[in-house]
Amino acid sequence: MAAMARHLITSAIPYINGIKHLGNLVGSQLPADLYARYLRARSHEVLFLCATDEHGTPAELAAAKAGKPVAEYCAEMHDVQAGIARGFALSFDHFGRSSSPQNHRLTQHFAHRLKEAGLIREVTEHQMYSVADGRFLPDRYIEGTCPNCGFESARGDQCDNCTKQLDPTDLINPRSVISGSTELELRETKHLYLRQSAMRGQLEQWILSKTEPTGEIRNGVEMIRTTWPILTTSIALKWLRDGEGLQDRGITRDLDWGIPVKDGDADWPGMEGKVFYVWFDAPIEYIACAQEWVDAGKGTDWERWWRTDKGADDVRYTQFMGKDNVPFHTLSFPATILGSGEPWKLVDYIKSFNYLNYDGGQFSTSRGRGVFMDQALAILPSDYWRWWLLSHAPETSDAEFTWENFQASVNKDLADVLGNFVSRITKFCRSKFGEVVPEGGAYGDQEQALIADLTARVAAYQAQMDAIEVRKAAAELRAIWVAGNEYLQSAAPWTTFKTDPAVAAMQVRLGLNLIRFYAVLSAAFIPDASAGLMAAMQTDDWSWPDDVAGALQALPPGHAFNVPEVTFRKITDEERADWQTRFAGIRA
RNA sequence: GGCGGCGUAGCUCAGUUGGUUAGAGCAGCGGAAUCAUAAUCCGCGUGUCCGGGGUUCAAGUCCCUGCGCCGCCA
Numbered sequence: 001m002a003a004m005a006r007h008l009i010t011s012a013i014p015y016i017n018g019i020k021h022l023g024n025l026v027g028s029q030l031p032a033d034l035y036a037r038y039l040r041a042r043s044h045e046v047l048f049l050c051a052t053d054e055h056g057t058p059a060e061l062a063a064a065k066a067g068k069p070v071a072e073y074c075a076e077m078h079d080v081q082a083g084i085a086r087g088f089a090l091s092f093d094h095f096g097r098s099s100s101p102q103n104h105r106l107t108q109h110f111a112h113r114l115k116e117a118g119l120i121r122e123v124t125e126h127q128m129y130s131v132a133d134g135r136f137l138p139d140r141y142i143e144g145t146c147p148n149c150g151f152e153s154a155r156g157d158q159c160d161n162c163t164k165q166l167d168p169t170d171l172i173n174p175r176s177v178i179s180g181s182t183e184l185e186l187r188e189t190k191h192l193y194l195r196q197s198a199m200r201g202q203l204e205q206w207i208l209s210k211t212e213p214t215g216e217i218r219n220g221v222e223m224i225r226t227t228w229p230i231l232t233t234s235i236a237l238k239w240l241r242d243g244e245g246l247q248d249r250g251i252t253r254d255l256d257w258g259i260p261v262k263d264g265d266a267d268w269p270g271m272e273g274k275v276f277y278v279w280f281d282a283p284i285e286y287i288a289c290a291q292e293w294v295d296a297g298k299g300t301d302w303e304r305w306w307r308t309d310k311g312a313d314d315v316r317y318t319q320f321m322g323k324d325n326v327p328f329h330t331l332s333f334p335a336t337i338l339g340s341g342e343p344w345k346l347v348d349y350i351k352s353f354n355y356l357n358y359d360g361g362q363f364s365t366s367r368g369r370g371v372f373m374d375q376a377l378a379i380l381p382s383d384y385w386r387w388w389l390l391s392h393a394p395e396t397s398d399a400e401f402t403w404e405n406f407q408a409s410v411n412k413d414l415a416d417v418l419g420n421f422v423s424r425i426t427k428f429c430r431s432k433f434g435e436v437v438p439e440g441g442a443y444g445d446q447e448q449a450l451i452a453d454l455t456a457r458v459a460a461y462q463a464q465m466d467a468i469e470v471r472k473a474a475a476e477l478r479a480i481w482v483a484g485n486e487y488l489q490s491a492a493p494w495t496t497f498k499t500d501p502a503v504a505a506m507q508v509r510l511g512l513n514l515i516r517f518y519a520v521l522s523a524a525f526i527p528d529a530s531a532g533l534m535a536a537m538q539t540d541d542w543s544w545p546d547d548v549a550g551a552l553q554a555l556p557p558g559h560a561f562n563v564p565e566v567t568f569r570k571i572t573d574e575e576r577a578d579w580q581t582r583f584a585g586i587r588a
Numbered sequence: 589g590g591c592g593g594c595g596u597a598g599c600u601c602a603g604u605u606g607g608u609u610a611g612a613g614c615a616g617c618g619g620a621a622u623c624a625u626a627a628u629c630c631g632c633g634u635g636u637c638c639g640g641g642g643u644u645c646a647a648g649u650c651c652c653u654g655c656g657c658c659g660c661c662a
Contacts, residue, residue, distance in 0.1 A: 157662095234592080234593090235592085235660095238591075238592070239662090247662070249662070250662095279662090323593095323659085323660090324659090324660080327662080354593085354594095354659090355658085355659075357658085362658090362659095391613095392600070392601085396594095396601090396602085397593075397594060397595095397601095397658095398593085398594075398658070398659080399600085399601085400599095400600070400601095402599085402600085404599080405599070405600060405614085408599090408600095408614060408615080409600080409613085409614075411625095412613085412614065413613090413614095415625060415627080416625075416627055416628080417627090417628085419625065419627085420624055420625055420627045420628070421624085421627095421628085422624095423623090423624050423625055423627080424623050424624030424625090424627075424628075425623080425624085426624090427623070427624060428623040428624075429623095431623080432623090471601080471602085472602080475602090475612075475613075478613080482628095482629095485627095485628055485629070486628090486629065486630095488623080488624095488628075488629090489620090489621075489628060489629040489630085490629075492621075492622095492623085493623070494621090494622075494623045495621090495623095497623095508623095566625055567625085568625080569625075570625070570627095
């Protein structure tokens with residue numbers, strides 16, 4: 001096995017506005033946590049970071065709706081999201097905030113570097129200003145009648161009825177979505193644009209460095225094989241090459257809430273009162289978050305994770321995100337990093353996910369359709385969700401959540417296969433030998449076969465986890481659980497006990513050791529249940545089973561244990577039906 | 589409208605660079621066992637690989653096209 005490595009892991013940072021649904025969870029934070037937990041268990045050094053993404057108009061509006069100053073609203077929502085993250089046992093080394101002073105300084109620093117590199121240009125443009133609201137309005141916050149189809153609630157960027165793309169000035173009788181005011185006027189304003197187009201070649205070179213040629217030429221185009229997930233690379237190249245190609249992007253806005261536009265520590269003439277646009281400062285928070293981690297006293301040196309001139313060149317950096325975030329992570333953020341001309345760590349591997357659908361449709365925040373993270377925790381322990389979501393992660397295509405599938409999977413995998421295994425072996429031992437690991441007997445062919453089988457399966461499990469093949473890893477883990485039941489079924493200690501108690505003792509001892517073995521292997525998926533099993537087995541030996549035979553002797557004869565409470569109770573049909581109606585939301 | 593993705597057993601999904609009789613889990617059917625959360629284990633899978641063309645000695649796997657579903661469009 002490879003020597004200990006250092007892994008930097010970030011999850012896409014969730015927007016501050018509201019509580020996320022299960023689709024958001026499984027698209028970034030949860031698989032990131034799985035990977036982080038696994039690598040730590042394998043004794044690698046891990047820095048796992050996440051944060052809340054707090055700037056932008058939606059946060060301001062949500063705060064206004066809640067009747068609170070936006071800073072206060074964000075602070076409260078950050079705590080809410082942090083609490084929910086703890087509820088799902090997400091093991092962030094730090095859960096930061098994009099509104100942190102560290103991110104302010106760093107964002108302004110990057111802007112300065114990009115300006116020095118000639119990668120920022122100033123653009124004077126005209127935008128809709130709402131006199132009543134006292135602010136410029138983003139296109140989607142202007143509504144009016146569509147000039148094309150007459151739909152009365154067309155948005156300034158697009159008509160939801162006829163899907164025609166619009167400019168706010170196209171709308172008939174435009175009004176502010178915020179206040180309803182029709183007192184709108186076109187005002188001149190100046191903004192900064194990041195010259196992404198100038199970096200196209202550099203970005204393409206970097207992205208192609210994550211692929212390898214197959215040698216095949218098809219239709220005059222050389223075929224490539226991706227080392228990143230196909231989803232990641234195809235989205236990146238599409239944005240880079242298709243249509244008009246990579247466009248320059250505005251990185252500032254006329255808002256109050258955000259990071260003030262500055263040229264490093266200095267003022268930026270003409271940009272007073274403006275802030276950086278949220279997409280610019282949000283990914284920089286990945287770096288600032290490491291600074292927050294140090295400033296919070298949890299670490300001592302953030303630069304060895306982020307500066308390749310200060311030790312980060314041997315760090316492997318993995319990002320997790322939903323597919324909608326891929327362009328920002330493959331193009332925009334790398335443009336910021338590369339454009340700075342400084343030796344910042346670039347991402348090595350981007351794991352992206354498709355969407356999770358809910359019962360034949362989309363999860364919908366606005367319609368309250370689907371299960372949200374707080375609701376999920378209110379009805380079942382987090383491990384139930386973690387297991388189902390990870391074992392059904394939308395890796396190759398969009399995935400489907402149905403209550404029937406959820407109930408069946410969780411009951412079968414967790415309650416019947418794993419939970420019942422623990423139950424049957426501990427209770428049998430208690431009734432025949434007491435609550436202590438029994439002594440006597442020696443391995444026979446069955447035990448040797450089991451060890452050989454498990455050795456192969458653990459290797460397969462590790463290979464899938466190393467490759468971040470989440471569903472396949474879950475399937476391997478489940479097969480490892482099944483192997484325990486197969487063994488018990490054929491060894492049948494309840495039968496051997498009648499004729500040869502020593503053999504039965506050996507079989508039971510092995511069975512009890514399998515519980516610890518499973519707890520260690522399963523902890524990345526179901527950390528709380530694993531901790532419960534370890535407590536029941538009265539051990540804190542979390543060492544990874546590099547040697548399966550040795551690992552299955554960790555609990556020696558005479559070692560005391562408790563028969564655990566039901567590890568996973570089953571979901572009843574009544575509960576399923578109840579939840580099904582409760583979370584159906586308002587159908588369109 | 590443009591672009592992208594998807595369409596494989598009742599359900600959820602695998603199917604690597606095209607190559608022998610298309611796979612897994614669940615559900616279903618049959619059997620074994622009775623330690624256990626009525627929990628386990630074993631056996632049983634012909635399904636138009638959405639339809640239609642094409643390339644090839646060979647296509648679920650490549651190309652074209654039709655249909656259906658979904659997403660994105662700064």
